[in-house]
Amino acid sequence: MAEKLIFKYDREADILHIDKCLPYAEQESEEMGDDVVARLNPHTNEIENLEVLFFSARLLRNELLELPVIAEFQFAGRQVSGLAGH
Template structure:
C-alpha cells in the first residue's frame, strides 16, 4: 500500500509518531531499537507506524538520529 507519511508529535509524552495509516488494534508491536516501537501489519509484517520515544531528548543529545529501518522514498501521486 502506497501512502503519504504523516508525522505527529506529542509534546507531553515526547513521542514522535510516523504513520503510513492510522493505527488499529490488530497491529503487532515490536521494539526495534531502544525506545523505537514499530507497529506491524499482522498479515504482511510491514511497518505501518513508528513511535519514537524520548524524541526531543534524542535530538538534543546527537547531531545524527538514525532509525534501524530501510526507507524507499518516492513522491506521492497528486490527484
C-alpha cells in the same frame, strides 16, 4: 500503492509518530531497539507505524537519529521518470 508518511509529535509523551496509516488495535508491536517501536500489520508483518520515544531529549543531546528501516522516497501524486528534469 505506496502510502504517504504522516509525522506527528506528541509533546506530552515526547513521542514522534511516523504513520503510513492510522494505528489500530490489531497491530503487533515490536521493540526495535534504541527506544523505537514498530507497529506491524498482523497479516503481512509490514511496518505501518513507527514510534520514536524520548524524541525531544534526543534532539537536545544532538543525537543522531537513525531508524533501523529501509525507505524508498518518491514524490506523492507525481510519476517520476529518471533524474533529468527532476
